[in-house]
Amino acid sequence: MIRYITRFILLYLIAILCYSCSDSFLDITNQNELNSDNFYEKIESFDLALNGTYDAVKNLDLFGQTFYVQTLLALPHESDYWNAQNRNEVTSADANVYIAWRGWYRIVARANDILENAPKYEAKTPAEADQLSKIVAQAHFLRGFAYFHLVRLWGEDSYANDSTRLAVPLILKVASTKSEMMKPRASVGQVYTQIIKDFEAAEAVLPVTWDANNIARVSKYAVKGFLGQVYLYMGDNDKAKLYFEEVIGNGSYALVPFSRYEDLFQGKDEFSEESLWELNYTIDMQQNIWENGLGSGIALVLAPPGRGWSNCTPHGVNIDRFGNDPRLKIATYAPEDLVADVDGNMTPAGKSEFNYTGHSFKKYVPKDYSVYSTNRNSGINYLIMRLADVYLMYAEVMNNKGSDAIALEYTNKVRRRAYGYDPNTPVDAVDFKNIAGTQLRDAIREERFRELFAEGHRWYDIVRWGIVEEEVLKYNVKNVTQGTIVYQPKDYYYPIPLQEVDNNTSIIPSTGY
Numbered sequence: 001m002i003r004y005i006t007r008f009i010l011l012y013l014i015a016i017l018c019y020s021c022s023d024s025f026l027d028i029t030n031q032n033e034l035n036s037d038n039f040y041e042k043i044e045s046f047d048l049a050l051n052g053t054y055d056a057v058k059n060l061d062l063f064g065q066t067f068y069v070q071t072l073l074a075l076p077h078e079s080d081y082w083n084a085q086n087r088n089e090v091t092s093a094d095a096n097v098y099i100a101w102r103g104w105y106r107i108v109a110r111a112n113d114i115l116e117n118a119p120k121y122e123a124k125t126p127a128e129a130d131q132l133s134k135i136v137a138q139a140h141f142l143r144g145f146a147y148f149h150l151v152r153l154w155g156e157d158s159y160a161n162d163s164t165r166l167a168v169p170l171i172l173k174v175a176s177t178k179s180e181m182m183k184p185r186a187s188v189g190q191v192y193t194q195i196i197k198d199f200e201a202a203e204a205v206l207p208v209t210w211d212a213n214n215i216a217r218v219s220k221y222a223v224k225g226f227l228g229q230v231y232l233y234m235g236d237n238d239k240a241k242l243y244f245e246e247v248i249g250n251g252s253y254a255l256v257p258f259s260r261y262e263d264l265f266q267g268k269d270e271f272s273e274e275s276l277w278e279l280n281y282t283i284d285m286q287q288n289i290w291e292n293g294l295g296s297g298i299a300l301v302l303a304p305p306g307r308g309w310s311n312c313t314p315h316g317v318n319i320d321r322f323g324n325d326p327r328l329k330i331a332t333y334a335p336e337d338l339v340a341d342v343d344g345n346m347t348p349a350g351k352s353e354f355n356y357t358g359h360s361f362k363k364y365v366p367k368d369y370s371v372y373s374t375n376r377n378s379g380i381n382y383l384i385m386r387l388a389d390v391y392l393m394y395a396e397v398m399n400n401k402g403s404d405a406i407a408l409e410y411t412n413k414v415r416r417r418a419y420g421y422d423p424n425t426p427v428d429a430v431d432f433k434n435i436a437g438t439q440l441r442d443a444i445r446e447e448r449f450r451e452l453f454a455e456g457h458r459w460y461d462i463v464r465w466g467i468v469e470e471e472v473l474k475y476n477v478k479n480v481t482q483g484t485i486v487y488q489p490k491d492y493y494y495p496i497p498l499q500e501v502d503n504n505t506s507i508i509p510s511t512g513y
Contacts, residue, residue: 061103065297086482111143137205144198160235163189267380295377304349316356316478
């Protein structure tokens with residue numbers, strides 16, 4: 001159940017203590033002790049709370065390891081792994097389903113705490129008022145970002161198909177009573193409406209850029225990119241087009257040249273001109289990832305043999321699917337590729353016993369060091385949205401609108417860079433030519449597979465395109481660990497976790513689970 005347990009228990013205990021001791025010498029208030037009533041007495045406390053909300057996106061439950069590996073790689077079969085997601089046998093008792101639910105609602109809870117307390121704070125100076133407004137805007141964005149994932153994972157249909165279908169509970173305030181915790185599931189449409197409200201609140205206030213000390217914060221144009229994405233998912237091509245064109249026309253963003261392309265995923269080109277928003281990680285030799293270290297745990301699972309666990313590897317079908325596309329070398333290590341071992345020596349990656357072709361994941365897996373030698377931490381930043389993704393979403397929108405010449409050009413820009421050419425100069429040997437309509441649509445979709453492989457977009461793409469069955473059944477060959485895939489219509493969405501169903505008397509279980 002979605003519960004703000006710490007806050008509720010704290011308030012309950014305070015009430016009991018106050019009642020029990022009100023007539024005794026024990027009725028003493030410690031002015032130096034932080035509690036729910038005095039924490040937000042300084043602007044610095046709001047910034048600390050906001051940092052905690054950002055941290056919830058980065059932590060081990062979500063993009064720090066588990067959600068990325070066990071959900072985003074597994075559901076679309078980008079990986080060959082033995083969890084239930086790779087076998088399409090997910091149940092409401094699945095631990096990874098609950099971890100994702102818990103992770104995203106942790107962000108909602110922390111954002112709500114900021115948004116509820118900010119109006120009560122009286123800024124001391126205009127500068128403080130401006131700082132607080134930006135903190136509130138970021139809290140709105142992060143809450144909207146959490147709900148964007150929640151509705152795409154648990155919504156029982158797309159907005160365009162049927163926005164009345166059930167999604168997830170909308171929690172927009174801090175619960176103070178048990179009854180306030182018992183929220184029913186909102187509809188897909190209601191959740192999307194709230195996402196837009198939160199993103200628009202952020203867009204109105206956030207700066208175009210941040211200084212170097214705040215570079216990891218979300219900016220105005222990053223929010224515009226997400227608004228374009230939300231409208232694309234809703235099927236509103238006109239509004240999506242406007243937002244994507246604002247990002248593209250801004251001039252601050254560009255595809256990095258091919259010479260730096262691999263560096264985006266190796267921690268060597270952080271916060272580049274291609275990045276709209278990324279999560280910052282760093283190597284932490286004091287604490288490992290299970291002790292709230294500052295690094296990412298992705299590489300620990302994905303790294304080649306001897307450099308990490310190497311038990312989650314690219315599915316063999318995907319290796320063939322790349323063909324001779326150079327992005328295969330950006331996305332994966334072949335067994336003969338040189339990768340640093342635990343002693344720092346560059347030796348062949350080797351062939352994982354869990355992989356049909358011998359390849360290992362490369363994005364977010366360091367080439368120059370083993371995470372076994374860095375306290376199991378990787379310092380590689382995680383890219384949430386980058387310009388190549390925006391280009392391909394824009395191409396999709398323009399194809400949907402019948403503007404195929406523009407759609408073709410933005411698809412080709414991405415392809416040209418991938419083959420080492422200037423994105424803005426036509427290249428006969430690389431460019432798609434003389435295709436339109438459905439043929440171009442399919443080319444854009446496959447281009448998204450190659451360009452964004454292992455970046456956490458594939459599952460959401462095939463769900464919104466309505467092609468889950470045809471896609472997942474391609475992976476019943478060349479697998480090692482996952483077993484036979486049996487498609488069912490309920491595979492389009494995650495089940496409400498059993499813990500939530502058991503504890504929340506107002507919630508309806510997911511259809512089919």
